Amino acid sequence: MSPFLVSFKLALWTSLILLPLGLLMGRWLAFSSCRHKSLIEAMLFLPLILPPTVIGYYLLQLFSPETFTGALSIKLLGGPLVFTFPGLVVASIVVNLPFAVQPIQLAFSALPLEVREAAWVSGLSPWKTWWHIELPLVWQGLLASSTLVFAHTLGEFGVVLLVGGNIEGVTRTVSIAIYDSVQAFDMRTAGWYSISLLLFSLAALLVVRRAQPAT
Amino acid sequence: MSQPLTADIRQSKPFSMDVHLQCGPGELLALVGPSGSGKSTVLRTIAGLHQAGEARVMCGEKIWQNGRTKTGLSPQQRRVGMVFQHYALFPHRNVLENVMLAIQDQPRDVREPRAREWLERTNMTGMEQRKPAQLSGGQRQRVALARALAREPDVLLLDEPFSAVDQQTRRKLYRELAQLRRTLKVPMLLVTHDINEVQQLADSLCLIHRGKTLQQGKVQQVINAPLTKETAKLLGHQNLIPARILRKESAQTIHELESGELLTGPPCEFPVGQSVILLIPPTTISIADSRQPPAGINCLRGFVSDAVGLGDELSVRLRLETVTKALRFRVPLHIARQSGITAGVTLDIRIRETDIHVMASDDD
Numbered sequence: 001m002s003p004f005l006v007s008f009k010l011a012l013w014t015s016l017i018l019l020p021l022g023l024l025m026g027r028w029l030a031f032s033s034c035r036h037k038s039l040i041e042a043m044l045f046l047p048l049i050l051p052p053t054v055i056g057y058y059l060l061q062l063f064s065p066e067t068f069t070g071a072l073s074i075k076l077l078g079g080p081l082v083f084t085f086p087g088l089v090v091a092s093i094v095v096n097l098p099f100a101v102q103p104i105q106l107a108f109s110a111l112p113l114e115v116r117e118a119a120w121v122s123g124l125s126p127w128k129t130w131w132h133i134e135l136p137l138v139w140q141g142l143l144a145s146s147t148l149v150f151a152h153t154l155g156e157f158g159v160v161l162l163v164g165g166n167i168e169g170v171t172r173t174v175s176i177a178i179y180d181s182v183q184a185f186d187m188r189t190a191g192w193y194s195i196s197l198l199l200f201s202l203a204a205l206l207v208v209r210r211a212q213p214a215t
Numbered sequence: 216m217s218q219p220l221t222a223d224i225r226q227s228k229p230f231s232m233d234v235h236l237q238c239g240p241g242e243l244l245a246l247v248g249p250s251g252s253g254k255s256t257v258l259r260t261i262a263g264l265h266q267a268g269e270a271r272v273m274c275g276e277k278i279w280q281n282g283r284t285k286t287g288l289s290p291q292q293r294r295v296g297m298v299f300q301h302y303a304l305f306p307h308r309n310v311l312e313n314v315m316l317a318i319q320d321q322p323r324d325v326r327e328p329r330a331r332e333w334l335e336r337t338n339m340t341g342m343e344q345r346k347p348a349q350l351s352g353g354q355r356q357r358v359a360l361a362r363a364l365a366r367e368p369d370v371l372l373l374d375e376p377f378s379a380v381d382q383q384t385r386r387k388l389y390r391e392l393a394q395l396r397r398t399l400k401v402p403m404l405l406v407t408h409d410i411n412e413v414q415q416l417a418d419s420l421c422l423i424h425r426g427k428t429l430q431q432g433k434v435q436q437v438i439n440a441p442l443t444k445e446t447a448k449l450l451g452h453q454n455l456i457p458a459r460i461l462r463k464e465s466a467q468t469i470h471e472l473e474s475g476e477l478l479t480g481p482p483c484e485f486p487v488g489q490s491v492i493l494l495i496p497p498t499t500i501s502i503a504d505s506r507q508p509p510a511g512i513n514c515l516r517g518f519v520s521d522a523v524g525l526g527d528e529l530s531v532r533l534r535l536e537t538v539t540k541a542l543r544f545r546v547p548l549h550i551a552r553q554s555g556i557t558a559g560v561t562l563d564i565r566i567r568e569t570d571i572h573v574m575a576s577d578d579d
Contacts, residue, residue, distance in 0.1 A: 112301075114300075114301060114303035117299070118299055118304075119316070120263075121262050121263075121264070121291075122316060123318075124291070132305075137306070
């Protein structure tokens with residue numbers, strides 16, 4: 001499988017899994033007045049500032065068969081997660097959580113409480129309020145979230161290298177292929193991969209900008 | 216059938232509240248008080264949007280909120296129609312859909328005709344397909360009212376609905392609401408801090424200050440006869456003069472001001488010797504002929520410490536010679552010119568005795 005295909009497959013899985021997760025967490029963070037909210041937010045946004053190698057290191061520790069989580073994954077999946085595609089997906093989800101949650105949290109925070117209250121006193125149940133009022137007003141946030149996650153997954157390097165290794169057709173993504181090509185002085189291939197990623201990322205950011213509600 | 220609404224709301228946190236009110240079917244009760252006094256919280260508690268420490272809200276025989284058992288109906292179950300301060304229309308839905316969303320419990324084929332009917336009654340016909348962003352403030356307010364009424368609510372709650380529109384639109388909306396309410400047979404609560412609005416629209420008034428009900432009654436009764444000095448001040452009364460009941464006669468009471476001067480007022484229930492506060496409405500003050508020495512009942516002399524033209528009236532602040540408090544009143548500009556009223560001149564006034572209102576002094 002070409003590095004492009006591996007990258008796209010990884011980005012797709014990550015986006016698909018993070019969309020509902022980001023929706024739940026983003027909405028909760030926007031509306032909750034829980035005491036520990038700031039701690040949870042801080043933990044959630046850690047991947048934004050930690051070096052990817054640090055996250056990769058801890059994930060390797062988690063995946064190791066000596067730990068409970070590692071043993072559990074072996075029991076469930078029949079083998080260790082490290083250097084596998086599912087392992088890569090788990091790592092990618094952790095790294096991308098802030099990118100998934102933040103746009104959705106912002107979209108829900110921008111929703112005036114009065115509008116939701118108006119829906120309640122108009123007789124709309126919480127579920128109907130979500131469906132008829134909230135969702136149509138936050139869809140730009142969902143689009144921004146998914147696009148960011150997709151684009152960011154394509155560009156992820158450090159964690160992917162540590163957790164996935166560099167197995168051709170399985171865990172070798174575009175960004176690792178670029179690294180490999182440069183190491184082998186194959187600048188032409190590295191150039192093609194790079195310009196493709198650059199153009200795709202630019203397009204993704206344009207989508208995110210366009211999805212911002214008009215002010 | 217329409218039922219009266221009663222609410223007893225008590226809480227100590229996050230701020231203390233002790234409010235009691237009742238509103239009959241078809242009655243429009245204004246909740247009045249300065250900002251931060253808790254008026255909106257009262258409305259939100261009735262709507263089920265705020266959980267007060269101990270609240271008992273009843274609509275007829277139905278218990279909406281039971282303070283003791285801490286149980287209550289959800290906002291959805293209460294059947295309230297509420298107009299929010301900033302209208303809170305659903306921005307992504309057009310006018311017709313905004314109203315139809317509030318009657319989701321009705322059969323599908325009933326929703327549109329009923330929504331159109333209420334939009335017609337609120338003068339919004341022809342605007343059905345517009346989004347809220349394409350409407351003026353007054354139009355948004357009408358849609359919000361149509362949405363609140365289309366539910367055929369048991370109670371109508373209006374949270375400062377006129378505060379965000381210009382003066383001209385406001386007058387138009389007052390007229391429309393006054394017309395509309397003739398057909399409404401449910402209790403209506405209007406939160407406002409505008410006494411003019413209250414006088415034009417409401418039947419009764421409930422004055423709330425720092426989370427407490429100070430007085431409830433018919434609008435003119437509360438405004439003309441506040442029970443305490445605090446209430447009088449909150450209602451905008453300015454001429455509050457301390458005095459003592461000197462003598463009671465069959466048809467009048469003689470009050471002694473701090474200066475020893477006497478003011479005659481209508482009969483009152485306070486005993487002789489009691490310290491009181493006299494409320495002297497500006498409309499009871501007239502200019503006396505200053506060429507003659509002040510004589511007769513309720514004639515006082517003072518000097519004008521301040522006189523400012525406000526439109527076609529002169530706002531006068533009169534410092535009485537012997538009383539520390541100044542009196543404020545307005546004189547039509549042409550009369551002020553004739554009488555030569557400017558700052559610094561001496562002026563004799565006469566106070567009409569029948570309209571002096573007597574309140575207990577705060578010291579007692």
